[in-house]
Amino acid sequence: MHTPQEVSSIAISYLNIIFCGFITTYFYNLLSVALRAVGNTKAALIILMFSMIINTILDIIFVAVCDFGIQGAAFATVLSQTLVSILCFTYIRKNISFLLFGREDMKFEWKLLKLTISYSLISALHQSSLYIGKLLVQGAVNLMGTDMITAYTATTRIEGFANSFGDSGAEAISIFVAQNTGNENRKRAKQGFYTGLIILVCLGIGLSLIMYFFAKTTIEFMMNNANNKIMINGIEYMKTIAILYVLCFIGSSFVGWYRGSGKVNIPVIGTILHISIRVILSYLFIQQFGLKTIAFATGIGWVSVVTFQYIIFYRSKK
Incomplete structure (x- = not known):
């Protein structure tokens, strides 16, 4: 991508953290799309808003307060998505349990x-x-x-x-x-x-x-x-x-x-x-x-x- 050296080293440290946390990104996307697919767009929106708020708070803590720099922003993203993935799964398990599957469904x-x-x-x-x-x-x-x-x-x-x-x-x-x-x-x-x-x-x-x-x-x-x-x-x-x-x-x-x-x-x-x-x-x-x-x-x-x-x-x- 012809990225200048002074930028690429910072970008690499950010991407390494983001890539390591991709499993939570996939998990969150799967669950939120399942919610929207059954018409429960309100819950998906609320969870997304919660994710944004958590991400912003963690950005402030890690970057502005703790001075972790670009790595702090990456950690904030991964942690916020991990939290909302757990929240989304808990909501589905409690309210829309038919979306989850067991051994008898594996056909x-x-x-x-x-x-x-x-x-x-x-x-x-x-x-x-x-x-x-x-x-x-x-x-x-x-x-x-x-x-x-x-x-x-x-x-x-x-x-x-x-x-x-x-x-x-x-x-x-x-x-x-x-x-x-x-x-x-x-x-x-x-x-x-x-x-x-x-x-x-x-x-x-x-x-x-x-x-x-x-x-x-x-x-x-x-x-x-x-x-x-x-x-x-x-x-x-x-x-x-x-x-x-x-x-x-x-x-x-x-x-x-x-x-x-x-x-x-x-x-x-x-x-x-x-x-x-x-x-x-x-x-x-x-x-x-x-x-x-x-x-x-x-x-x-x-x-x-x-x-x-x-x-x-x-x-x-x-």
């Missing part, structure tokens, strides 16, 4: 195994291609030096917060569509999709306005005493990405629809298309135009993906 079914592997491989390809693309984009940014890396890290944290609403919306649409498709109520599934689409578009517009008009404020909040070069690059990135951000939320709506409908290959193709455009344009133009190149490349990728998703959706209606 081998080839049909179910094939279906599970099929969905799992496609979903894994979707997620891995997304993050491989992000790594490649980060590599382009890393070529530009520490100031550019710092600006990009700060802005993507802000963007990630905004995008969490889109990801949550996609998941909500997916669950609703899947439940009604499984119940053979296609009309209600489509109504739920349209409702979710409207909500996410409104959220996307609102967050775009906040990101555009409060770009400087949010970057200053994320970083104390940032130099002028970091601020300029960060603000340019935020304002550029904000213009097209609503397309990200529209794309998330379609991802929810296709996942819930069982057409999990469509989001994979869309993600590969988006990432390919984003990576190619980033490496071609970042030297000339700086960090806003990444924002433009991302926006063009969203335009392409939403166009592709809509064409597939429109043709399926005929």
Whole structure:
């Protein structure tokens, strides 16, 4: 990824701790997804909020008070996820015990195994291609030096917060569509999709306005005493990405629809298309135009993906 030496040594110490704690991350994801799949989204949300609070408190203790640095942040993440995994398992065991299984449930079914592997491989390809693309984009940014890396890290944290609403919306649409498709109520599934689409578009517009008009404020909040070069690059990135951000939320709506409908290959193709455009344009133009190149490349990728998703959706209606 062309990471500068002064950054890579710190990143390695952080990642070693995070990777060692991945088992708790997988366990928490499994349990929280099981809760949402049976419609108990409230409990999943409360547990997630509890995880965020614990993580924040531990960050303050380990980093600000104990001065453990980046390793303290990693330990805070692993410990918070361990605690909420235990909490999630305890809640399921007490309130939704049918989700747990015993020896009598261990029956081998080839049909179910094939279906599970099929969905799992496609979903894994979707997620891995997304993050491989992000790594490649980060590599382009890393070529530009520490100031550019710092600006990009700060802005993507802000963007990630905004995008969490889109990801949550996609998941909500997916669950609703899947439940009604499984119940053979296609009309209600489509109504739920349209409702979710409207909500996410409104959220996307609102967050775009906040990101555009409060770009400087949010970057200053994320970083104390940032130099002028970091601020300029960060603000340019935020304002550029904000213009097209609503397309990200529209794309998330379609991802929810296709996942819930069982057409999990469509989001994979869309993600590969988006990432390919984003990576190619980033490496071609970042030297000339700086960090806003990444924002433009991302926006063009969203335009392409939403166009592709809509064409597939429109043709399926005929």
